[in-house]
Amino acid sequence: MSYVIHGATGAQGAPVVAVLAAAGKSVTALTRNEDAVVAGARVRAVDLLSAEPPIEAYRGAEGVFVHLPLGGEEDRLRYAHNVLAALNEARPARVVFSTSGGTPPEMADAAVTTVVDGLRESGLSHAVIAPRLFLENLLLPPVVGGAREEGVLRYPLGADYAVSWASHLDVADAVAALFDRPDVTGTVEVGQVPGVTGPGLADAFAAHLGREVTYEALAPAAFGEVLAPLLGGGAAAGVAGLYAFLGTLPDNAIGSDRTAQRLLGLTPRTPVQWLAEIGA
Structure with a gap:
């Protein structure tokens, strides 16, 4: 097989x-x-x-x-x-x-x-x-670098905007489980329940780095400008467009009916657990 x-x-x-x-x-x-x-x-x-x-x-x-x-x-x-x-x-x-x-x-x-x-x-x-959104997005140099060097985590979402963040590692665990669980069909949502806000992410970085970290919401267009040297203008504009759209929604958090927690018994890594596991 x-x-x-x-x-x-x-x-x-x-x-x-x-x-x-x-x-x-x-x-x-x-x-x-x-x-x-x-x-x-x-x-x-x-x-x-x-x-x-x-x-x-x-x-x-x-x-x-x-x-x-x-x-x-x-x-x-x-x-x-x-x-x-x-x-x-x-x-x-x-x-x-x-x-x-x-x-x-x-x-x-x-x-x-x-x-x-x-x-x-x-x-x-x-x-x-x-x-929904991947924790690995926070490893972009302008994001993680600000937390490490300035004690400021900058991201293009409002401070009170909740996201069901997940790691690629959480997705991998869910894939492996679903291969062994043909009884589970349809959509399986992977991520934190309840969602985590920007200050919650900053607290996770603070605990991991052993220093104070605050959260600062960036405008999506400003985030695109920061990313352009890394991703190229077209890709950076696409990222900025995604976050501008997400900002029109009340949150980007999953419910409780079709989660990996409920359907597969898998608990996604918290931001603190994820940071410790990857050694960021």
């Missing part, structure tokens, strides 16, 4: 490979780079923009973990259709798809919605993981 993991060298895929490999599972790591080395896994090169869906990569798999690469809307829709075509042809035993967070799942973009709807129509055993 083999488990096939998309983006196996990336932020979401790599922790899933690590969890499965540590459990002694046979893992096939899908990457765009055929020369990549992934500990605990066989590497298979797959280009989701190719005209050929990755049918053989999925055939006979006990489980497939899918999340869509970043890119423009046209490319992401092509990724979605290629993945669905391959899954429908290969018929793996189980599929777990991550929306990759950002917005509430009901507000996801067309590519994510295409995959979710396609899985529902496929008849395949599947579940959809729906995180």
